Amino acid sequence: MEGFVNAIINFSNWLWGIPMLVILVGGSLFLTIKLGFFQFKYFPYAMRETFGKMFKKPEGEGTISPFQAATAALASTIGASNIVGVPVAIAFGGPGAVFWMWIVALIASAAKFSEIVLGIRYREKNEEGEYVGGPMYFLKNGIKSGLGKALSVIFSFFLMIEIIPSIATQAASAVQTAGTINIPNWVTGSLLVVLVGLVVFGGIKRIASFTEKLVPFMALLYIIGGIIIIIVNITELPRAIGLIFKHAFTPIAATGGIAGAGIAQAIRWGTARGVYSNEAGMGTAPIAHSSAVTDHPVRQAMWGIFEIVVDTLIVCTVTALIVLVSGVYELVPADQAASMPAVAFQQLLGNNLGGGIVTVSILLFVLSTIIVIAYYGKTQAEFLFGATFSNIMVIVYLIAIVLGVYGGIEFLYNFLDILLATIIIPNMIGLLLLSNEVKDLKNEFFSNSKYYNPAK
Template structure:
């Protein structure tokens, strides 16, 4: 087992080395500049679209724009926000939070471009369902089928071995055992049955569950985190200073500990940030493609808010709680146990662990549902609709086994397949960046004309 762990760690270091970090953040920087800081300038409009009801009668798509966003958020708001932040801070110190912010800021532009292209190049499968995502815009836009197949192959890998199954189930198992003392086999059985019940109903069933659970649990978790922050207001300046200083000087956090470099801090923050918000990974546009909409730009703006909600708000709240309470520096704590301890300490009561566990269970459960759909669309692209049923059976079996695997190996394996999935997608985004810019300019030029004719628009 030690040999396997060592091999996976070396592979992970190679995959998440400087080239991928530069490609990932660089793509976001390039799109940010070419789109005129769209994640800042157009964020108010994007939030308006999210919270206003659109008449989608007669529009192509399987679910509403809001349901598509919730499906994407169901896959992104999960263990990355609770366990992942703790893992990043444990490995890279508080400075990892800063690099999560950097990845999220530029990732918003990346997420916008992904969703825009997904809607523009989407198609309808033999079951009459919408299919879209990087595999389609790489094939139809870049005219590169082998790269599209590579993305779909790695997408199935992430669903099976990365974000979709093992990491989520393992986190639920740990939280349920630590907080409620529920035996692992019981947790595994309940999760498996519930996942099977929902996922066999397809995208509409998944979107219906996600639309109910995700908004409620997000608000619930944010309020719990805000309570800890308010109770520790006097510590915020020091915590903020530590996060920023240790992002560039790891010794500020670790006291000059050997072996901790800026690259390690960056990798911890960016890799875990991508695991959480999935910007550049190519997953969220698969859900965006199912939206009932007649505008790829509008859906891109809506999808962009997913990274804002996930990382800028929820991950930040988790990171602040961990840093404010000092639990990140406890050598014994890791993962869900660290976050539990942080909330217990911050609230001065054992109720903190119940809040974290409840949030974690629901977040992780909806992530399993969302990734089931992502993997299904990748399988459909590779093998047609005949591959969907076998895929779902394998997925459910992997969910059942996820509770019995070791945490460190799970996170390492998840990082590897995430990185491999991101590469073909980022190549596709860079190759089609001119299409994104043209669609964006045309949309806002038309929107400006409508406002000139109707100022109330």
């Protein structure tokens, strides 16, 4: 059995090396070129349509507001890894990894934009009269062959299954974090089960109502705390930014918490961070966005760019600067890199307040992630087997929380990344095969004054 598990681990490590990075980053670069580098050309307009019109009443059809859809998607992407994943990338890829994280995020905007456009284009109404969509629908209905149906089933089935170990590992992170401030495992686990059950069984409207309040609060709590640390160490900010750009193109020697890294390691770790942080190309975001009220698929897809800005360019960047300006990257060993932000907060605000901010942030990030990915799994079950079975899967996901709290997930955890690949591959195939439709819809939007008015 041990040999089998080791083989799975080795295969997973190989798969998530060059092969998956080529699929995700290479596919996103292809879409960026095909769409005319739209995410750069129309970036100011995208920010006006999102940040600038966050609370404006939308026009068109849908179930929830565009902002609610974005916060639901952000609830999944802004997770504990935004706090612990970035310092790990710096430890093993050097400060230059942050530069490549930014570059990959901007390129990956094309994949996220495309999947949201297609999600809206091929969305349907379910038995409860709510709009539903995502890769399972645009693969089945957009690709007119048996291939499309096969890809939709593969995506939907493996996403439904992948969410079980994913929820379990999120729950495990929550109880480990809560344990640092002496909250018993059973208290954390019970709270997660109750809150997740109440919100997810309520459907997309209740989820959207919950996340539109939780996500801004949890993000601001962490960002404000991080900005305080950066301001206190403001004299180190120019040096930190210089390290990011310098070591994106030159190696860095081993020092303190940095294991030493060449340019290849900076690109590898920064690329992985960029891919994981915003879920672009994974096909999950359009599941939330497909419920949004909008008059055109492209308008809603602008929120995908908004999510990448918030998740990667703001939250992940704040984490990176916390680690660099505070100097903890020179003090904490590389194998303990995940603790760097907590150490930085504790240095300035003390063990209780500093550690408390990081702990509360991680707990909120985990809660929001579990709620949204449980909904994603519920929609897959509904797509494959109907509404009744989807409620059964919610119960399975609640049991997964208990597994995460009390252990028993080690075997499943080894399959997590492989399962994730079985989701990404059919989604990226669909995005590439349907890229002409995305291009046509993009051109339709920006050439029609009914939709696109840069003066507004």
